[in-house]
Amino acid sequence: MPADPEQAPLSARPIFDEHTAVMLDERVTLVNIAFRMLGSANDAEDVVQDAFARWFALSDEARREIRSPAAWLVRVTCRICLDQLNSARARRERYVGDWLPEPLPDETRWTSAGKSRPGDPAEQVSLDDSVSMGVLVMLESVTAAERVAFVMHDVFDLPHTEIAEIVGRSPAACRQLAASARRHLQSDRCRTVTAHQHRSVVSAFKNACEHGDLDALISLLDPEVTVRADGGGKARAALRAILGAEKTARYFLGLLRNRFAQELTEENVNGCPGLVSHVNGEVNGLLAFAVRGGRITQIWVMVNPDKLHAWRESGR
Structure with a gap:
């Protein structure tokens, strides 16, 4: 040995x-x-x-x-x-709507009580x-x-x-x-671009959303982009997949218009660049992305509060 x-x-x-x-x-x-x-x-x-x-x-x-x-x-x-x-x-x-795997922040560990918080790197789940x-x-x-x-x-x-x-x-x-x-x-490999390219596209997506720039947002999306959201019946979320660049762009611009106190921050989600949504300082959702050829091909939206404990308890 x-x-x-x-x-x-x-x-x-x-x-x-x-x-x-x-x-x-x-x-x-x-x-x-x-x-x-x-x-x-x-x-x-x-x-x-x-x-x-x-x-x-x-x-x-x-x-x-x-x-x-x-x-x-x-x-x-x-x-x-x-x-x-x-x-x-x-x-x-x-299950109400789409079921998505649980998103994890960086520097996360689980305790026997089932809680997540930053911890010793030796005890973390590897991302x-x-x-x-x-x-x-x-x-x-x-x-x-x-x-x-x-x-x-x-x-x-x-x-x-x-x-x-x-x-x-x-x-x-x-x-x-x-x-x-x-x-x-x-x-259907998610990472077909470098981490830097992935992050650049996510940053541009965030900027287009915050400025309400429909054309810029559509240009970042693959024509066949798919959005899946997990609310688990406990938060408002699209019950069916959203397909296509224009529908996707209008969907996200509509979400931001309806939540004036919402703030988006760039953070890794399961080890990949993503976006985290905060309302009044508390995490209320996040977005994970697949990027191919410089455009977003998949967006996964997590708003189910049962799957956001790790983000809230880590102090984000």
Whole structure:
């Protein structure tokens, strides 16, 4: 095993030593896995708590027989996520409007109480391409087994033989599942421009909105741009996707006209440049963007207050 546990494969990392219980870095790994599977901070926290509860429910003898507690917890976490993913489609049918993954601010961590706040970098959920809004939305369109296979192999480097134990398929089948999800991702990749280009387009979008410049706003939008909003039935939001550059531009200019106290700030959303809306100093919504060829192709609007806790509690 490498001297640095962080460089070791998941199945080889220790989770207990002679004196302590569960190591914090393993818990953070599990939360990272669960969030990428489910796209929800609260659900990720609940899954990890459930996995640990199942570990401590084992007898001492049963725990001693498990060669790698870390690998055992990874498998259990993934299986709980798989169960939730398989039942999610039925739950989403009852959801009011579009369901979108939960947006995360930078420097965020989750506590056992389910709250988010700035914390030690060693305890943070890593924000990379695999948690960008574009990737998480794309993963909603693949099967539960494809999502597990892709996340565990492409993001966490778990061998297909170990993924096979989680999803109950052969290693060859798991390889095909991951490849299928990968094709979906590559066909609709969010980051097709540099971070600087992405930020420049978002800044121009903000400026056009604030100045009410319809023509400038339309010029920044792809003719087939799509807007999806998540209000969860708890905040006003478009219940159906908005399609086309002119409709999108008029939609956002109308939103700003109706909220005179609204202030837009540029901040990273799930690691990508986005916009955060404040009213009277409190976060009330945010926008995440996909940019391709210098134009905005997708806009995701989050106004569901249940999915904005991380932003409000981080003091933004």
